[in-house]
Amino acid sequence: MQYIPYNKEQFAWTQWGPKEIRKAYENSIAHKEKVYAAIKLVPDFDRTFQNTIAALERASYVESPQMHYVELLLEVSPRSDVRKAAKETLDEYSQKIVDIEYDEDLYHAVLACARKNEPLEGADKKLLEDALRAYRRMGFGLSTEDREELKDIIKQISKLSLEFSKNINDWQGYILVTREELEGLPESYITGLQKDNTGKYKITLQYPDSVPFIKNAESEQKRKELQTKLLQKGGAVNLDILGSLLRLRRMQARLLGYKNHVAYQAKPRTAKTAEHIEAFLTDLAKNVSPLAARDITVMCDLKRTSTGNPDAVLEYHDLSYYLNESEKQTCNVDHEKLRVYFPLEKVLDGMFAIYAKLFSVSFQKITDYPVWHDGVELYAIKNTEGEIIAYFFLDLYPRENKYGHAMAFPIVQGRLLEEGYLPPVSAMVANFPKPTSDTPTLLSHPELTTLFHEFGHIMHGTLTQAPYASQSGTSVARDFVEAPSQMFEHWMWDTESLRLVSEHYKTKEPLPDSDLKNLIKAKKHMIGYQTMRQIIFATFDYQIHTEEEGTPDAISTYNTLVKTYLRVQTPEGNLFPAGFGHLIGYSGGYYGYLWSEVYACDMFTRFAAEGLLNPETGGSYRLWILEKGSSMDELEEVRGFLGREPSNRAFLQEIGLDTIKPE
Ligand SMILES: [Zn+2]
Incomplete structure (x- = not known):
């Protein structure tokens, strides 16, 4: 081509x-x-x-x-x-x-x-x-009156969705802490923090500040203060917007003959019906519950021993902290300490080497093209003939008013034109720690996994060969779109691949064998609790989108789920739903994260058997999954790649439910 x-x-x-x-x-x-x-x-x-x-x-x-x-x-x-x-x-x-x-x-x-x-x-x-x-x-096929109503609803939904996302993006805040209150955090983190004019340190709500603090700060009071701020994101105005959106989405679904918004969303996706989704989430919750309960008990016991208070109660702001503490103690994995082995430059080199080998492409940095900010880089992807087949940007550091999470944005979608194929362009936007004067960006293992995940979306978007832009790249069913990226997360739990992306940023020494082994062994640490968190988000999204009348009480829905499944009280006055940005893009489709894990784990079995750096398997994956987009039914693609019917066996194993009979 x-x-x-x-x-x-x-x-x-x-x-x-x-x-x-x-x-x-x-x-x-x-x-x-x-x-x-x-x-x-x-x-x-x-x-x-x-x-x-x-x-x-x-x-x-x-x-x-x-x-x-x-x-x-x-x-x-x-x-x-x-x-x-x-x-x-x-x-x-x-x-x-x-x-x-219209x-x-x-x-x-x-x-x-x-x-x-x-x-x-x-x-x-x-x-x-x-x-x-x-x-x-759009309502063609309905009466003119209904169609006009639907048109008006669609316009309102668009407007409110933009508003909701903007309120989250614009939300800023921080807490101030003293040097003593930074106990538990490494020096490299502290030197990267800004100070106010009284000399106190600022912990902003941005990921590189807030995530390590919530996970590592010994000061419970300060963790609580930060958690409370994080749960105010979006503000009360977003709750009103959400209420309107939920009512409008329900009206839209009903006008089109669906029982609710989830049913409307599920129809063209791989789940097909709301009933399938409900059964999936209910079964999963039932089976994961005992595992999650066990993890919560471990965390609670840990809090009691480490605080010396036998009556201490595990609270919402404790969850990330004790998850991390128990990982340090039982798995011997300290994510902050391991950062020195994952300098960004080495990570990118290794990541490009892995993807280059798998998909027979090469990556070339382009330095003389314009970008929107100094820290942004542009790369070209070349095929084996040296022809440029796509481009992507990397915008990896936080800035004020920048998108606050990690996401791959499609910019130009590939399409076949008379003159040839239009090369796709994508952008990966993330928020990793900025380099300082004496330290490069050092990634944590979870950040590394995020990078691999997002780059999976970049590959899906850029290696496409679908003839129509509306079917190319990541334009696939919402409950499938995460699968190709989730699959690539597995590479960051593999010895050989981890070797390729790691070396001490100063001494250039490799990641010690013992650390590497411990890290890989910790993959399933508290997997019950971690899966349950996803089940809670998905069930929350499902429940507020299937309420039959009135305005669903999103806050109490969330609080009840957390209380039921994690036996933890959410903080008084929390506005969690106001800051949950996925209620826009995923609206009624958050189950897709867990749902597509089933395909991701299943597809990975072929790499696990044939080699994670096997170019033939990579070629087959490129052909069946990455190049097709939605020019073919997504399940047909999975069947094509696996050469058999998809199964949930690997997924159940992955989340520690090996005993359940797969289907
Ligand atoms: Zn993703």
Whole structure:
């Protein structure tokens, strides 16, 4: 396949100001309207899949990347005028695009084309089905009145979703601590902290500050103070927004004939029905409960012995701390101490070497193209012929007003054009500790695993060969999209792979064998508790999205689940749901994290048997999973790769439920 070459110009958007953002929006809309008008002009007797359905998909050729640039700039731009313009533009776009898509004539054009029953296969057949479903889900097929109501609901949902996410992003806060209150934290962490004018240390809510503190600070009072702040994220205003969103999503589902929002979401995904999801979560909760209860008891006992108080009660802000403490004591793994063996540069070299070997590609840093901030890097991916097939950005350090979690953003989605294949562009955004004057960025093992996970999304997005952008890369079912990335997390629990990404940042000595062994042995440490946390998030998301009437009380739903499954009280006045950003992107689909683990663990069995650095297995994985996107049914892809029906056996083993009979 020929790839279309890019030059600097294609990356000029990284420097956009408010004026360019505005122009991009106007151009995108104008282009789309022009293409739509042309499709409508085709007389019905001349309609074909190519001039109607494929043309409809191609109409987003200009708009899709341009709007992705704006979305990314909203999350990462260091300029407040750019973020402001991006937000305003996306607000306007989210409303305008609904007006454009609600086009009765276009709908009739699609129907007329479908009625011709052209013999279609594979990606083409799926594209037609997707187009018809999209129109059904817009309410074409309902009465005009219902359709208008639905249209209004969709607009409101878009607007409120943007608002909800922005409130989380903009949320800032910190606590102040003295030097004594930093007991338990390593020197390298302390030197990276900012101070206020009284000389106290600032622990912000950003990951590199807050996560090590919650896990390691001996001062219970300060951990509690920080945890309380973390649980205020998003603010009370987000609870109101969430209430409206839940009601609107329910109305949307009902208008379209679904019982609730989860049922609506599940239909086109691999789960298919809300009942499947409920059964999955209920069974899992039942089986994991005893394991989680055992872990909680261990944590509670540990608190009692270490505080010398036989009546001490395990609290919400203790969970991460005693999980970490028990890992230190029983597994001999101290994540803070191990950081010295994972300097970012070595990690990236090793990670690129692993992915290069598996997928027969190479990575090249591009230094003369523009980026949106000094700390951002751009890479090209080359195939064995040395041709550039894709690009990706790495934006790995926290900044004020930057997206606060780790995520891979699709920017340009691959698509087949007449001139050749359009190379995909993605960006990995994360928040790892910044290097200081004398220490490079040193990753913890959990951060390393996150990096591998996110890079899995980058590979899924960039190695795609799907013909249509709407089916390429990570545009797969929401309850499958995590699977390819979750699978790659397994590499960070493997001796040979860990060797490739580690060496002492000063002495260049390898990670000692004993540490390596202990680390790998600790993989399933408190797996019951850790799985239960995911079950709680998924069940929470499920329950608030299946409430039959009124506004679900999200806070008490969450509190009850934590109390029931972890036997721990959530802090008074917590606003957990207000800061749970996944309620937007995953809305009613958070179960997907656990659900796709089933596929991830199953797919990994082939690598476990054939070798984690086996290029043949990698090639087969690339062919069946990474290249296909959703141009094929996702379960067909898994069957193709495994050469058998998928099974949940490996997943059950992974979470310590080996005794349950797999299906
Ligand atoms: Zn992910």
